[in-house]
Amino acid sequence: KMATYGIPTKYIMYNAHLICMNKLTGEGAQDAPIWGQSRCVLFPPKDSSSIVKVAYNPLGKMGNKNEAYITKLLRGTKEGHYLANIKQITKNGYVVSAERVDTSRPGSQAECDVIESMVNKSPRLNDIHRANIGYKKDGTPCIVDFGGVHHRYRSDE
Numbered sequence: 001k002m003a004t005y006g007i008p009t010k011y012i013m014y015n016a017h018l019i020c021m022n023k024l025t026g027e028g029a030q031d032a033p034i035w036g037q038s039r040c041v042l043f044p045p046k047d048s049s050s051i052v053k054v055a056y057n058p059l060g061k062m063g064n065k066n067e068a069y070i071t072k073l074l075r076g077t078k079e080g081h082y083l084a085n086i087k088q089i090t091k092n093g094y095v096v097s098a099e100r101v102d103t104s105r106p107g108s109q110a111e112c113d114v115i116e117s118m119v120n121k122s123p124r125l126n127d128i129h130r131a132n133i134g135y136k137k138d139g140t141p142c143i144v145d146f147g148g149v150h151h152r153y154r155s156d157e
Contacts, residue, residue: 003057012056013040038063055094063147064096070146082115084134084144107133111141
């Protein structure tokens with residue numbers, strides 16, 4: 001509701017972080033969660049297999065919904081293995097639980113090229129770059145943020 005009523009994003013993000021701090025902590029200092037233009041990422045304790053993405057504006061909500069849709073669309077496909085998949089999304093779309101992958105090292109440009117080639121056979125994903133690559137438990141590189149998506153409606157596009 002705070003995002004709907006226009007509360008500035010920095011306050012929404014910071015409050016979400018404070019509320020969740022005891023159970024979901026950002027990597028790094030307690031006062032510095034991982035956050036971008038539209039969502040922050042919270043990391044449950046190390047034994048967890050999930051992360052939590054909290055949207056703090058309508059753009060973040062759209063990113064969450066896009067990721068949930070793409071995960072559902074590509075579930076069980078070869079392309080789907082190259083995504084850090086969404087496990088759950090709240091009814092209002094502002095919070096998702098996503099597959100936790102290793103993002104401690106950046107991907108290579110070659111891995112970005114392979115992922116881009118593979119996933120763009122289905123939806124058109126953008127923002128594939130070295131810092132947006134993680135690694136699944138089996139070592140497969142995957143894209144961790146695919147909220148900015150453009151659907152391909154015709155095969156000749």
